[in-house]
Amino acid sequence: MVRSTTNRRLHRLAIYALFSVVALYTLFPFYWMIASSLKSGQAIFDVTFLPDLKFNNYEAILSDGVFLRSLMNSLIVAASVVALSLGLAIAAAYALGRIEFRGRSPIMFLFLAVSMFPQIALLSGLFEMIRWLGLYNTLGSLIFAYMIFTLPFNIWVLTTFMRNLPRQIEEAAIMDGCSPLRIVRCIFLPMMGPALISTGLLAFIASWNEFLFALTFILTDENRTVPVAIALISGSSRYEFPYGAIMAASTIVTVPLIVLALLFQKYIVSGLTAGAVKG
């Protein structure tokens, strides 16, 4: 008996030791980013593990109007993509999840196939389309283009979710002569909270982080989103590379995502796995 408790304790200790290794591996780069961002001027080139708590880099980057503008742009794009892709997906998911009609399966397959398209394969055709729509070098080009990776995924996840909701409530509403739009708004929307949070968060994160389209469809600094702004920060020479400013900017972009990840961990994980594991 004594032996088995000791064994169990050792086992538990080993697991916590491994937890610590994984946590250190995962989190140290973030610590280093934040610590570096808080060192001023030349101090960043001395490797000291404790930060100085100097905010010069933040003052510099935030007094630069262009960076604030990029933050604003990212926020506008991500929020618009979430609203638009959820609005479209809720309607489509109602059709695919609640109504039996001919052509349902081919359409589900189409959405799945589209979600697997590599972005690069669309670049030249999308370039032409965006110019034709007059969206080149506007935030609209990104809101439009980001539908490709948010809309099919949202439709897929929300359809799965809607299918599993009970049948009776809706039937009663149909018998009462409620219009489909009203059924979706009054019956399904209130029940879809968790699924909407999951898909909305994932769409937000994906749009906030996207790089290839943002680099290609935006020409001028004042319309850029943050990832591109950070990628394009450069010094006048290799030795003047402004790592302090880059680390401060990176910290500012990352903090909202870390907060989201910690607060809504459950929803993000369930959204991520909904597409993959169900079935």
Added chain:
Amino acid sequence: MARGVMRIGLNATRARTAWLFLVPSLVVLFAVALWPLGRTFLFSFTDAFLTEPDIYGYVGFENYFTLFEDPLWWQSVRNTLFFTVISVSIETALGLAIALLLNAHISGRGLMRAVILIPWSIPVVVSARMWQWMLHDQFGILNHVLKLMGFIDNGIAWTANPNLVMPVIIAVDVWITTPFMVLLILAGLQMLPKSIYEAASIDGVSEWRQFTALTLPLLAPSIAVAVLFRLLDALRMFDLSFVLSSNSDDTKTVSIYAREVLVNFQDMGVGSAASAAIFLMIAIVTAVYVTVFRLNRRLLGV
């Protein structure tokens, strides 16, 4: 009778509603995906330039010949495949290990799950910048620590050395995307029935045997789906190489190659041919993978 007629009428109305609700999404996806894909294929047979895409003539397969004669294209294909195979293998093995660890019934694992989500959720550009700074040859923390421990005398140029830059990119990608694997595999693990493990324990089956004979085979479908998502992602990798080692031929991926021809050289014909080739490459890999692992029912069985 009357009821039956009513039902048929109702079903027809319902079907019309379904199409009405689908139209907006279908229109958007047509405009943003299907039409552009078709145009990309069309442009790959023309001599169009990005500056004036309206003016073009058909040149047959000439762009594809140009593409296939370019050694840099083949190098970027090799780079992409090497990167994909190695990074996805490491991420799967490491992801499985960490998922098993996090599946232990112990307090603190919820917090660990949240922690592990963070590298995946931040922009790849930020991760690339972060690691670039830690791997800096003169002022980077990694070289500093290695020097302190006496392993090296002079800083290693991690991202400038042609032999090291690909392993470095793979290592950073492992840091970024292992969490994704962990979460998907963990979700699979949590769906396994507990009763079979209880039965196995009563029968005195060792933990290792339980892992190889029960966990792995039952988990295989979840792992296969997770690997497919990672494959699709890795084959189109762009931002990590672009930021960490821009312009290095040693880490040029097919996506970087295609964008360079298209945007930097403005050559819409050859750029589109490269894009079309990438599309076909990824489509073939996906089709083969889905067939080999018999995933079609799993993916479509919603």
